[in-house]
Amino acid sequence: MIGKPTAGLVGAKKLAVDQERRRAERAGTPYPPGHQIGHVPDTCLSGNPVPPAGWLGMPGISNNYVGGVSGRYVGRKVKGVRIDGVIP
Numbered sequence: 001m002i003g004k005p006t007a008g009l010v011g012a013k014k015l016a017v018d019q020e021r022r023r024a025e026r027a028g029t030p031y032p033p034g035h036q037i038g039h040v041p042d043t044c045l046s047g048n049p050v051p052p053a054g055w056l057g058m059p060g061i062s063n064n065y066v067g068g069v070s071g072r073y074v075g076r077k078v079k080g081v082r083i084d085g086v087i088p
Contacts, residue, residue, distance in 0.1 A: 012049035013039070020055050031057040038062075 017037045024030050031037055038058040039051035046052055 009043055009047070009049050013043045016049040034060060036060050 017039075020037050021031065035057040036059075038056040039046070039049075040053040040056050041051065043049055043051070
């Protein structure tokens with residue numbers, strides 16, 4: 001997976017999440033209480049505030065973990081992802 005530099009996407013990312021939350025509520029399918037709206041894949045990896053694979057309701061701690069791990073790459077181009085040393 002190849003990402004794009006993400007510096008400056010924080011505001012766009014928040015706006016996209018807010019719009020998705022409102023869309024889900026209007027459609028009668030709100031995200032469960034205690035869940036955050038996660039980007040699939042994370043904006044850091046896609047460089048896109050509107051995720052190419054959609055949205056995912058995630059318990060806060062899991063979404064925060066993904067964002068926390070990828071946060072050090074904000075503003076940098078991510079060339080690939082390895083999970084346990086293997087490219088998925």
